[in-house]
Amino acid sequence: MLGSLRFRLPALFLVGIVVSGVIAAAIALALFQSYAHKQLLVKLRREANGLTELYQKQAIAANDTGAHTLRFAPPQLERATGDKIFYVGADVFPDQVSGLRQLPQNTVDWRSGKARTFEFRPPGFTRTYLAVLQPMRLAPRSTPFGALIVATPKTEIASGLRRLLERLGLALIGGILAAAVLGWYLSRRITRPVLALSKATDEISRGHYDVDVPEVRGGGEVGHLAQRFREMASRLGEAEQQERNFLMSVSHELRTPLTAIRGHVDALREGIAADPAVRAASLDMIASETLRLERLVGDVLDLAKLEAQRFTLLSEEVDMGRLCEQAYAAFGEQARRRGIDYEKRFDESPTIVTDGDRVLQIISNLLSNAFRWTPDGGKVDLELGASNGSVSVAVDDNGPGVPLAERERIFRPFWTRDDSGTGLGLAIAHELAAALGGRIELQSEPGEGSRFELLLPAAPRD
Numbered sequence: 466m467l468g469s470l471r472f473r474l475p476a477l478f479l480v481g482i483v484v485s486g487v488i489a490a491a492i493a494l495a496l497f498q499s500y501a502h503k504q505l506l507v508k509l510r511r512e513a514n515g516l517t518e519l520y521q522k523q524a525i526a527a528n529d530t531g532a533h534t535l536r537f538a539p540p541q542l543e544r545a546t547g548d549k550i551f552y553v554g555a556d557v558f559p560d561q562v563s564g565l566r567q568l569p570q571n572t573v574d575w576r577s578g579k580a581r582t583f584e585f586r587p588p589g590f591t592r593t594y595l596a597v598l599q600p601m602r603l604a605p606r607s608t609p610f611g612a613l614i615v616a617t618p619k620t621e622i623a624s625g626l627r628r629l630l631e632r633l634g635l636a637l638i639g640g641i642l643a644a645a646v647l648g649w650y651l652s653r654r655i656t657r658p659v660l661a662l663s664k665a666t667d668e669i670s671r672g673h674y675d676v677d678v679p680e681v682r683g684g685g686e687v688g689h690l691a692q693r694f695r696e697m698a699s700r701l702g703e704a705e706q707q708e709r710n711f712l713m714s715v716s717h718e719l720r721t722p723l724t725a726i727r728g729h730v731d732a733l734r735e736g737i738a739a740d741p742a743v744r745a746a747s748l749d750m751i752a753s754e755t756l757r758l759e760r761l762v763g764d765v766l767d768l769a770k771l772e773a774q775r776f777t778l779l780s781e782e783v784d785m786g787r788l789c790e791q792a793y794a795a796f797g798e799q800a801r802r803r804g805i806d807y808e809k810r811f812d813e814s815p816t817i818v819t820d821g822d823r824v825l826q827i828i829s830n831l832l833s834n835a836f837r838w839t840p841d842g843g844k845v846d847l848e849l850g851a852s853n854g855s856v857s858v859a860v861d862d863n864g865p866g867v868p869l870a871e872r873e874r875i876f877r878p879f880w881t882r883d884d885s886g887t888g889l890g891l892a893i894a895h896e897l898a899a900a901l902g903g904r905i906e907l908q909s910e911p912g913e914g915s916r917f918e919l920l921l922p923a924a925p926r927d
């Protein structure tokens with residue numbers, strides 16, 4: 466469960482959201498803190514400036530006239546601003562009159578005459594204060610006689626931060642919930658086809674190739690995977706079907722001559738065929754069926770080796786002209802006997818590097834088919850040519866031709882319309898041509914004839 470894509474995807478999604486939310490919140494808090502701190506200082510400075518000016522004037526007036534006429538009431542000011550106002554310095558503002566909170570002289574250095582910012586805990590207070598000190602002078606540039614300090618509790622910033630944190634937390638929780646729902650939905654969308662594919666793989670591993678691989682909407686990588694997977698499943702199914710067919714055909718093909726042979730042998734043993742002529746006919750039958758069996762077994766073995774690619778092919782220089790001449794000559798006698806117009810047309814005589822015996826096997830096969838299907842008095846041609854990088858050997862006939870629906874089938878093993886044939890000839894020729902780096906092409910006009918063309922690369926393969 467925890468290892469499944471369905472769980473991991475949304476989990477990853479959520480972790481991403483949480484991490485980025487926390488980072489964003491941390492940055493926002495840090496920014497807010499420094500901003501709030503600065504704003505607070507600006508406010509304190511402004512207040513300190515104004516108040517200092519007020520008290521300074523009073524002090525100057527009092528110094529000039531000797532009268533204490535302090536009209537300002539710090540408690541009210543404090544209430545109005547929410548800040549605390551302190552005084553440190555010479556005893557100019559008597560407590561009872563000014564109402565200012567006096568600080569001991571050594572609380573902070575005020576004699577330097579410079580305005581400054583600092584943090585401190587005023588005597589009798591429990592909290593730390595952020596404070597701005599502003600010196601007071603009787604005359605510009607004279608030694609200060611004291612300083613006014615405006616301070617505000619530091620917790621002010623902290624409480625602002627807490628409020629912000631609460632809101633950010635709420636926003637983060639909302640974001641996580643939304644992301645969880647979205648992540649769950651998206652991951653389901655992504656994983657559904659993957660899960661379906663994985664189920665289909667299970668089916669295939671159990672040997673059920675006709676699985677229903679679901680369509681994936683919107684394409685993408687998973688769609689591509691599903692498409693290829695569907696093709697793979699159907700190929701596997703076909704391959705298995707072919708293998709089964711092949712096996713069944715082989716056993717069937719082997720059984721037919723064997724049954725015939727056994728019948729004749731039984732008859733001979735039981736002495737049913739006493740007549741020497743019948744006996745001789747039986748023996749002839751046995752001999753020819755044995756020959757057929759031998760050929761069949763040889764062909765099946767060839768094909769099996771070819772399909773398993775366990776076939777050793779020679780690489781030798783082959784004079785295609787001479788080779789075609791040899792193939793052509795083998796059917797000359799038959800052509801004369803059956804009155805077939807048998808012609809050769811060798812436009813070129815290329816020499817290529819290939820396996821001569823195998824090429825001869827293919828051409829002989831095509832010629833034997835042409836003679837098999839061409840009626841007496843018909844026409845068969847053998848052509849040799851070369852053009853752009855390939856050598857072509859074509860066998861033309863004016864037999865019945867091959868119907869469109871059978872063009873692919875005739876190259877499959879055991880597919881035959883010939884009662885005495887095995888249906889292996891073209892299958893072997895097709896595999897051999899492929900093994901030699903070439904192919905066989907078929908053009909046929911049903912009722913008119915066929916043209917089987919073997920195409921081989923003129924240059925050897927790497």
Ligand SMILES: Nc1ncnc2c1ncn2[C@@H]1O[C@H](COP(=O)(O)OP(=O)(O)O)[C@@H](O)[C@H]1O
Binds near residue numbers: 881
């Ligand atoms: N030249 C041709 N003209 C018409 N049909 C052909 C020709 N060559 C092959 N075929 C068809 O292809 C089938 C398969 O041929 P092949 O593989 O050589 O097996 P076989 O010769 O044993 O029947 C034949 O049974 C026939 O129906």
Ligand SMILES: [Mg+2]
Binds near residue numbers: 830833890891
């Ligand atoms: Mg044949």
